[in-house]
Amino acid sequence: MSAAAPALTTPNPTDFPPPPPPPTTVSPNFGFSTPNTHLRHTFSFPGPCRERKCCEIQRATLELQVKALQAGQSQQSPNAGNDKWYIYKNGTLLASGHIWSNFPVTAGQTQTLTIPIQPAWLNGCRLSFTTQDDTSVMAAKLTVIGCCVRPNMSTTAP
Numbered sequence: 001m002s003a004a005a006p007a008l009t010t011p012n013p014t015d016f017p018p019p020p021p022p023p024t025t026v027s028p029n030f031g032f033s034t035p036n037t038h039l040r041h042t043f044s045f046p047g048p049c050r051e052r053k054c055c056e057i058q059r060a061t062l063e064l065q066v067k068a069l070q071a072g073q074s075q076q077s078p079n080a081g082n083d084k085w086y087i088y089k090n091g092t093l094l095a096s097g098h099i100w101s102n103f104p105v106t107a108g109q110t111q112t113l114t115i116p117i118q119p120a121w122l123n124g125c126r127l128s129f130t131t132q133d134d135t136s137v138m139a140a141k142l143t144v145i146g147c148c149v150r151p152n153m154s155t156t157a158p
Helices: none
Strands: 002-004 025-027 037-044 054-068 084-089 092-098 110-117 126-131 135-149
Touching: 037 135, 054 126, 084 110, 110 135, 126 135
Parallel strands: 025 037
Antiparallel strands: 002 135, 037 126, 054 110, 054 135, 084 092, 084 126
16 A cells, blocks of 8 residues: 555544644645644555455555655754654554654655554554654555455354
8 A cells, every 4th residue: 555745644533642733733645845744644454354354464564755854963953853753553652763864864855764564553454654744755655465365164064
């Protein structure tokens, strides 16, 4: 599953804590260009989860293509340098990490992050993530690898 600019985000509001306070805003689409803007998005699973198939997810990754909207000097600087990604489920933080790890970061710099996803985080047929706030998410891709079967067993009593 993937989403990219200028696609609209589809956040599941029950997964996220309340919106950040002003002056920070939440972007309605990928590829935003205004600093102090967060992105929230939920990937919802099609097919197997809703078709009552028996599925086992073996591994998954979330790839984020990001672009710095401001420069950043370190992970403590109040600009793109301190920006993080977060994985949420039902209002609970499951994982987080810094977007940028090599400094200095220049405005306009891009990179792709690959975040390993625990199979249990995909319960409920969805995965929600958010990012802050001086880094734009240009595209996101969720890759899930697993095995699904439709039960087709019948038994007969002797």
